Amino acid sequence: MELLVKNGFVYDPINGVDGEKMDIAVKDRKIVEKLNERKARKIDASGMIVMPGGVDIHTHIAGSEVNTGRLLRPEDHFKDVEPKTPKTRSGVGHSIPSTFTTGYRYARMGYTTIMNPSMPPLEAKHTHEELNDTPMLDKATYPLLGDWWFVLEYLGQGQIEELARHVAWMLTTTKGYAIKIVNPGGLEAWGFGQNVHSLDDQVPCFCVTPREIIRGLCKVNKLLNLPHTIHVHTNNLGQPGNYTTALETMRCVEDLASEDKPAIHITHCQFSCFKGDDWRTLESGAKEIASYVNRHSHVTMDMGQVIFADTTTMTADGPFQFGLSELTGNKWVNHDVETETSAGIVPFKYRRKSYVHAIQWSIGLELALLIEDPWKIFMTTDHPNGGPFTYYPRIIAWLMSRKAREATMKRINPRARSRSLLPSITREMGFYELAIMTRAGQARALGLEGKGHLGVGADADIAIYNVNPETTDPARKYKTVRKAFKHAAYTIKNGEIVVKNDEIIKHVEGATVWLDVQTSERAETTEEMKRKFREYWTVEYENYPVTEEYLEISHPKTLKADV
Amino acid sequence: MINLYPLMQFKLPITPEGISPDLFQGKKREEIAELKIWEGNRQKTLKELFKVEEAKAGEMSIAIHGDVSKVRRIGAFMTVGEIVINGNAGMHLGEEMKGGKIIVNGNVGGWAGSMMRGGEIEIHGNVSDYLGAPYRGSNEGIYGGRIVVHGNVGNEAGARMKKGILKIYGSAGQFAGFRMHDGTIYVQKDCQARAGACMVNGKIVVGGLLESILPTFTIDSVKAKVKVEEGETVEGPLYVFLGDLAESGNGKLYVSKEKNPHLSDHEKLL
Numbered sequence: 001m002e003l004l005v006k007n008g009f010v011y012d013p014i015n016g017v018d019g020e021k022m023d024i025a026v027k028d029r030k031i032v033e034k035l036n037e038r039k040a041r042k043i044d045a046s047g048m049i050v051m052p053g054g055v056d057i058h059t060h061i062a063g064s065e066v067n068t069g070r071l072l073r074p075e076d077h078f079k080d081v082e083p084k085t086p087k088t089r090s091g092v093g094h095s096i097p098s099t100f101t102t103g104y105r106y107a108r109m110g111y112t113t114i115m116n117p118s119m120p121p122l123e124a125k126h127t128h129e130e131l132n133d134t135p136m137l138d139k140a141t142y143p144l145l146g147d148w149w150f151v152l153e154y155l156g157q158g159q160i161e162e163l164a165r166h167v168a169w170m171l172t173t174t175k176g177y178a179i180k181i182v183n184p185g186g187l188e189a190w191g192f193g194q195n196v197h198s199l200d201d202q203v204p205c206f207c208v209t210p211r212e213i214i215r216g217l218c219k220v221n222k223l224l225n226l227p228h229t230i231h232v233h234t235n236n237l238g239q240p241g242n243y244t245t246a247l248e249t250m251r252c253v254e255d256l257a258s259e260d261k262p263a264i265h266i267t268h269c270q271f272s273c274f275k276g277d278d279w280r281t282l283e284s285g286a287k288e289i290a291s292y293v294n295r296h297s298h299v300t301m302d303m304g305q306v307i308f309a310d311t312t313t314m315t316a317d318g319p320f321q322f323g324l325s326e327l328t329g330n331k332w333v334n335h336d337v338e339t340e341t342s343a344g345i346v347p348f349k350y351r352r353k354s355y356v357h358a359i360q361w362s363i364g365l366e367l368a369l370l371i372e373d374p375w376k377i378f379m380t381t382d383h384p385n386g387g388p389f390t391y392y393p394r395i396i397a398w399l400m401s402r403k404a405r406e407a408t409m410k411r412i413n414p415r416a417r418s419r420s421l422l423p424s425i426t427r428e429m430g431f432y433e434l435a436i437m438t439r440a441g442q443a444r445a446l447g448l449e450g451k452g453h454l455g456v457g458a459d460a461d462i463a464i465y466n467v468n469p470e471t472t473d474p475a476r477k478y479k480t481v482r483k484a485f486k487h488a489a490y491t492i493k494n495g496e497i498v499v500k501n502d503e504i505i506k507h508v509e510g511a512t513v514w515l516d517v518q519t520s521e522r523a524e525t526t527e528e529m530k531r532k533f534r535e536y537w538t539v540e541y542e543n544y545p546v547t548e549e550y551l552e553i554s555h556p557k558t559l560k561a562d563v
Numbered sequence: 564m565i566n567l568y569p570l571m572q573f574k575l576p577i578t579p580e581g582i583s584p585d586l587f588q589g590k591k592r593e594e595i596a597e598l599k600i601w602e603g604n605r606q607k608t609l610k611e612l613f614k615v616e617e618a619k620a621g622e623m624s625i626a627i628h629g630d631v632s633k634v635r636r637i638g639a640f641m642t643v644g645e646i647v648i649n650g651n652a653g654m655h656l657g658e659e660m661k662g663g664k665i666i667v668n669g670n671v672g673g674w675a676g677s678m679m680r681g682g683e684i685e686i687h688g689n690v691s692d693y694l695g696a697p698y699r700g701s702n703e704g705i706y707g708g709r710i711v712v713h714g715n716v717g718n719e720a721g722a723r724m725k726k727g728i729l730k731i732y733g734s735a736g737q738f739a740g741f742r743m744h745d746g747t748i749y750v751q752k753d754c755q756a757r758a759g760a761c762m763v764n765g766k767i768v769v770g771g772l773l774e775s776i777l778p779t780f781t782i783d784s785v786k787a788k789v790k791v792e793e794g795e796t797v798e799g800p801l802y803v804f805l806g807d808l809a810e811s812g813n814g815k816l817y818v819s820k821e822k823n824p825h826l827s828d829h830e831k832l833l
Contacts, residue, residue: 075701084604331700 001495002027002035005462008045009469011431012052013440014453018432019469024050026460029494033456043497047468048489051435052452053112053461055442058231058267058302059383060314061102062116062130062141064123068333069096069312069345069384076312076347088504095311095384099133103510105390107136107499110463110488112510113443113451116141117180117231117267118316120337121148122539124174124546131512132552136491136498138451138461140513142231143174144316146181146213147188149339149536150529152206155216163216164223164563168517171226173545175514175554178228178446179221182316183235184213187342195319196235199248210235211252218253218263224517224561227447229265229300234272238320243285246272247292250299257298265445268304268382270364279356284363284421290370293377300445301371302380305364305395306357307387310349315385318342339536350387358416360386365398365405366420369427374436375444392438393486399429399437401478428475439463448513460495463488511553519561564624565595566616567609573633575603577612577653582637584623584644584663592617627652632672638665641682654691657684660708670714674698679708679727686710692717692736695729705729705746718755721748724765728792740767743814749791761807762814768797769818773826780806780816782829789817802826 003026009019025035060066070077070093077092082101084090091101106114119127119141131139145151145167154163167179185196185203192204199211208216214232221230234249236242246266257263266272275285293299315321318334321344325332333345350357364386371377379399383389397404405422429437443452450459467474467484474481487502498506533541548554565587580586580599587595596610609615618626623644631637632651639658646665654672657665662682670688676695694716697703704723715733722741734752742761750758753771760777768789783803790796802823804816818826 072700074699075697075703078698083601083606 002040003043003460003492003495003497004035004037004040005043005045005050005464005492008048008050008464009431010050010454011435012454013432013436014444015455017454024454024462026462026492026495029460031454031456031458031460043464043490045464045490047466047471049431049465049467049469049484050454051110051463051465052439052443052454052458053463053491053493054106054110055439055446055448055452056106056111056114056380056383056389057265057378057442057446058117058304058380059114059389060116060118060385061114061383062099062134062139063119063127065118065120065314065316065343065345066096067126067130068335068343069314070098072331072333072345073312073347076310085504087507089507095309095388097388099130100135103135103137104504107491107493107504108488108502109390109392109486110465110491110499111137112461112463112491112493113138113448115139115177115446118182118233118341119143119174119176119180120316120341120343121145121170121174122337122340122537122544124176125550128175128512128546128550135507135509136493136504137510138459138513138555139510140177141175142178142180143170143176144180144182144341145170145217146184147186147341149188149532151213151217152188152203152208155212156207160216160219161223161563164220164561165519165521167217167220168224168519168561168563169522171515171517175512175546175548175551177513177515178226178231179217180231180233181214181217182233182341183237183320184210184232186210186235186319187316190318190342191336198245199235199252214249214252214264215256218256222256222258222263223563224519225559226515226517227557227559228445229262231265231267233267233315233317237271237315237317238274238324240274240276240278240282243273243275243288246285246289250292250296254296254298260297262300262445263298264300266299266301268380268385269301269367269377270304270306270360270386271382273363273367282356282359283419284359284366286363286366286370286421290367293371294373300376300378300441301367302378302382302442303364303368303395304380304382304386305368306350306360307381307391307394308350308352308357308361309387309391310347311384311387312345313348313385314343314345316341316343318344320344321346324348338538352412355413355416358412359419361408361412362416362420362422365395365422366425368399368437369425369429370421374429374433375441377437378442378445379437393482396434396438396485397474397478397482400434400474400481402426402428402475404478404482431469431474460492462490462492464490464492509553511555512551513555513557514551516556516558517561518558519563564618564622564626565592566618567625567627568614568616569627569629569631569634570612570614572630573602573612575633577602577631577634578636579609579634581639582625582627582634582646583639583641584625584646585640585642587625588623588644630669632670635672638663641665651688657682660684673717676705676708676710678703679705679710681706681708683709684711686712686714689714689733690716690720692719693722694720695724695727696720696722696741702742704743715752721746724748730791734771740765740814743767747791749797759804759806759814759816761810761812762816763807763810763812764814766815767817768801769816770797770822771819772822773818776804776816776818776826776829777807779809780804781808782832783815784833785820785830786817802829804829
C-alpha cells in the first residue's frame with residue numbers, strides 16, 4: 001500500500017528535521033523518498049504535527065507480575081471498561097489494562113513501539129504470550145539477569161567471557177532484548193529476608209557485590225555488542241537519601257564507556273533521586289543527579305514521573321515492595337521467583353496533598369528539565385508505578401508549559417511547593433525536544449534503527465497530532481497540546497492507518513523484537529547446568545527455552561558478539 | 564416526573580447508561596427514550612426496553628413500575644431527586660449515590676448502595692448480599708448516607724463501612740460489618756455468625772439472636788440502652804463487646820441480653 005502524508009509540520013530529530021513543512025511517502029511498510037502521487041492514498045496533515053511513532057523504553061504491560069496485579073485489583077477494572085466494537089476487542093483496566101486495551105490505548109496516543117522491562121526468565125513464556133496478545137505495537141522485553149544464580153556464580157569466579165556467552169544464550173533463550181538489572185544483589189538477598197544497602201554490600205551466599213554485578217554485566221553488554229545498554233533499577237530505590245546510590249551507580253561504570261555510546265541506563269530515575277534522612281525531611285536530589293548527567297555522556301535515563309492518580313506499583317524489587325506494603329497497609333503480593341529474582345505488587349494512590357508524593361511529582365519534572373540534553377532523559381511514568389501511561393499527555397503539558405506546571409503546583413502540598421525547584425526553572429520544551437524525549441531519543445538509546453525517525457528506509461510508524469505549531473504556543477495553550485497528544489489524529493503502523501481521530505480503525509498485530517546473539521562458541525550447556533535445573537528449578541532445562549514458534553510475529557535481530 | 568414501564572420480562576442483564584434524576588433532568592421525553600442501554604452485549608435505546616412516560620413536568624423524580632430485577636445500577640451516581648421502584652430491583656442499586664432518595668417496594672439484588680456517599684435508600688423487601696459493601700477488591704465502603712431495609716439482608720452487609728447508618732428491620736447474614744471503620748449498623752432481628760469480623764471502629768447493634776461471638780471480641784459491659792440514631796433507641800439490657808482485637812480494633816458490638824442466653828458465660832468475665 002502506498003501512502004502520502006502531505007503538508008504536515010514534521011519533527012524528526014534523528015534526521016534533524018525541526019518542524020519543516022514536508023511530505024512523507026510510505027511504500028511497502030517503509031518510508032521512501034518519493035512515490036507516484038496519483039496512485040497513493042493521501043492524508044492531508046496540513047496544520048498538524050507529524051512525528052515518528054512513539055517509543056516507550058520502560059512500561060510494564062505484560063508478564064506474570066502484571067497479570068497478578070490484574071488479579072489483585074478487580075476494582076481497578078470495574079471503573080474502566082471498554083466494550084467491544086466491530087473493529088476492536090473488549091477490555092478493562094485503568095492502571096493495569098488488559099492486553100488488547102493496552103495496545104489500543106497506546107496506539108490512540110500515537111505510540112507504536114514499547115519495551116516491557118523486567119521479565120523473570122522463568123516467566124518468559126507467559127510474558128511472550130501476553131505480548132503476542134498486545135496488538136498495534138512492536139515490542140520487546142528485557143530479562144532480569146542481575147540476580148540470576150549463574151550470573152552471580154560466574155561473576156564470583158571472575159569469568160566474564162564465560163558469563164557473556166551465558167548471557168547471550170539467555171537472551172536468545174528467553175527472546176529478550178536487553179539486560180535488566182533490578183536492585184542488584186538485593187533480590188537474591190531478599191530470598192533470605194535481607195537486602196543490600198550499598199554498592200559494596202556482600203550478596204549472601206555469593207562472593208559478589210552489587211558493584212561487581214553492574215560492572216560485570218556492563219562489560220558483558222559491551223562484549224556482546226548489545227544495542228541497548230544495561231537497564232538498571234538502582235539499589236535503595238524509593239529510600240530517602242538514595243540519590244547518592246544513584247550517583248555511585250553511574251560512577252561505577254564511568255571507565256567502561258566507549259566514547260560516544262552510553263554505558264548505562266538508569267530507569268525511573270525519579271525514584272532514585274531522594275535526598276534527606278527520612279520521609280519528613282525528604283528533598284529533591286534532582287540538582288545533583290542532573291549536574292552529574294550534564295557533565296557525563298555515558299548515562300541515559302528515564303523519568304518515572306509520578307501522576308496524582310490511583311495506580312498499582314509493581315517491580316521485581318521485592319524488598320522495596322514489602323516496605324511499601326508496610327507503609328501503606330494496602331493489600332500486597334510478594335513473590336520469590338526461584339533462583340532468578342523476586343517481585344512485589346502494591347496498589348498505591350499518589351495524592352496532591354501528601355508531602356512525599358508532591359515532592360516525587362516535582363522530582364520527575366525537575367530531572368527532565370534540569371538535564372539539558374533531551375537525548376539523555378526520556379519520558380516515562382514507569383507505567384504503572386508512577387501512574388498509568390494514559391497520563392503521558394499531562395507530562396507533555398508540564399514539560400512544555402510553565403503555566404501548566406504552575407497550575408498543578410497551586411494544588412499540591414504547600415510545604416512541598418515551597419521546597420520544589422520547579423518555580424526556579426523557566427525552561428519550556430518545544431515540539432522538537434519533545435519528539436526526542438518521546439521517540440527519537442528512546443529509539444536511539446535502544447538501538448532500534450528502523451524506529452524513532454522518518455528517514456528513508458525507516459519503518460513506516462508515524463503519529464500525526466492535530467495541533468498547529470505555527471499558531472499554537474504550547475507554553476500558553478497547554479490544554480490544546482494535551483488534548484492533541486491524548487487523541488492522535490492518525491497513527492500509522494507499518495504503513496497502515498490504524499487510528500483515525502482517536503478511533504481504532506484497524507486492528508493489527510505487532511512484532512516481537514529479540515536478539516539473536518551469535519558468539520564464536522556457544523555457551524556450554526553442561527551436565528552441571530542441567531543438574532542445577534533439575535535441583536533448583538521447577539522447570540526442566542528442556543522446557544525452559546522460548547522457541548521462535550512461540551512468537552506470533554518474530555523479528556530477530558542478529559548480532560555478532562566479540563566472544 | 565418520568566414513569567418507566569418495562570416492556571417485557573427481561574432475561575439478560577440490563578445495564579443502562581444511567582437511570583437517575585440527574586441524567587433525566589432537563590431532557591425531553593424523546594431524548595430520555597433515546598438514552599443508551601445495554602441488553603447483554605447488545606446496545607439498545609431506552610425506548611426499546613421501556614415505555615417512557617412523562618407525568619408531571621418539572622418534578623425531579625422517576626417511578627419504575629414492574630419487575631426490573633435484571634436492571635443494574637439504577638440511581639447510580641444520583642445527587643438529587645427521588646426514584647421509586649414498584650417491583651424488584653437489580654444489582655448495584657444506588658451505586659456511589661451522593662444525594663436524593665431511592666424507595667423500592669420489592670426485593671433488591673446484591674451491592675445495593677455500594678460505595679454510597681450520601682442520600683437515602685429505603686427498601687420494603689429483602690436484599691441480597693453485600694448491602695452497602697464495596698465492589699470486590701475495593702476498600703471503598705459507604706462514606707455516608709442512610710440505608711433502611713424492612714426485610715432481611717444477605718451476607719457482608721455494611722462491609723468496610725466508613726460512615727453513615729444501615730438499619731435492617733429483619734435479620735442479617737454472616738459477616739455483618741466486616742472490616743467496618745466507622746458508622747452504625749442496626750439489625751433488629753437475628754444475625755448470623757461472625758458479625759463485626761475485623762472491624763476497627765463503629766457500632767453494630769443486634770436486637771435478636773446472634774449465633775456466636777468471634778473469639779477476638781471481649782466483653783466490656785452491660786448497658787441498659789443504646790442510641791441507634793437521632794430519635795431511635797434500642798432498649799436493653801445489652802452486652803457490649805469490644806473488637807476486633809485481631810485488628811487492634813475498638814469497635815462496639817451491642818447484643819441483646821434477653822435473646823442471647825448462650826452468651827451469659829461472658830458475664831462472668833466482667
